[in-house]
Amino acid sequence: MRHAEFREPRLVQVYDAECPWSREDDFFLAVVNETPGSRVLDLGCGTGRLALGLIAAGHEVTGVDPARASLEAARAKPSAERVTWIEGTSSILPAGSFDVAVMTSHVAQFFVGDIEWAGALSDLGRSLVPGGRLVFDSRDPQARRWERWNPVDSRRRIMLPDGRAVSAWTEVTAVQGGAVSFTHHYIFPDGERLMSTATLRFRTEELIRSSVEAAGFAIEAIYGGWNREPVGVGDGEFLVIARRS
Structure with a gap:
């Protein structure tokens, strides 16, 4: 989504x-x-x-x-x-x-x-x-922040208020004309996987x-x-x- x-x-x-x-x-x-x-x-x-x-x-x-x-x-x-x-x-x-x-x-x-x-x-x-x-x-854009948006550098664990941990990472899918498209990936403790896509203009x-x-x-x-x-x-x-x- x-x-x-x-x-x-x-x-x-x-x-x-x-x-x-x-x-x-x-x-x-x-x-x-x-x-x-x-x-x-x-x-x-x-x-x-x-x-x-x-x-x-x-x-x-x-x-x-x-x-x-x-x-x-x-x-x-x-x-x-x-x-x-x-x-x-x-x-x-x-x-x-x-x-x-x-x-x-x-x-x-x-x-x-x-x-x-x-x-x-x-x-x-x-x-x-x-x-x-x-x-x-x-x-x-001179800082090229999107280069850190990869499954290795962006991988993280997010603690929810109820103590559960969600695994997440980001990957860039396209870089064109100052616009960077990417996908956030999330894995919940119950195994559910969700994704969020977006494009940002630099x-x-x-x-x-x-x-x-x-x-x-x-x-x-x-x-x-x-x-x-x-x-x-x-x-x-x-x-x-x-x-x-």
Whole structure:
């Protein structure tokens, strides 16, 4: 199934267990906290990890995601009733409703086509107030992160809350024109095997800058690592902070 780790309830549980709060969330929280008490859009909120952290920090949060199973997991968490959860895509965003918009966990890379990406940026710009900020992450293609997505380097054991362990690994199936397709494999203790397929777009810094600016944003900063290192000397990331013009 495509994007099954977000859509298949059994894999959503695995995803949630594999992706606890991390320094990546610390980065986004710190940037959002620069606008105290802000109205925040979390586009591609998934199971709600960051959205709930933002609520705890005193922000008003709306989490938007097209995957119902992920949203159901988010709604079941403590304090979830304080977040506005919406099933949908960027196309349903209300105009001028947010001070800050975030896309975390490399959600930006799921917009593979240039037209699709431009549309999402346009929707985000429309949803922000004048001067509102957009913050997102995208992997630097120079780091060639996908070369580690193979059955040897990516093999891992994921512990579920009930103590069971799921075996998982990833394999790349195609690399073409900046788009990398891959499959996640999962084996559950009862022997069930599930797969999730996806394609991510690895845009260069030049492409990110030009597309974001074309959508009416001014780039404030692009960092290469979670401690705000320069591009090329950090964690193989593009951490983009932009402001609606």
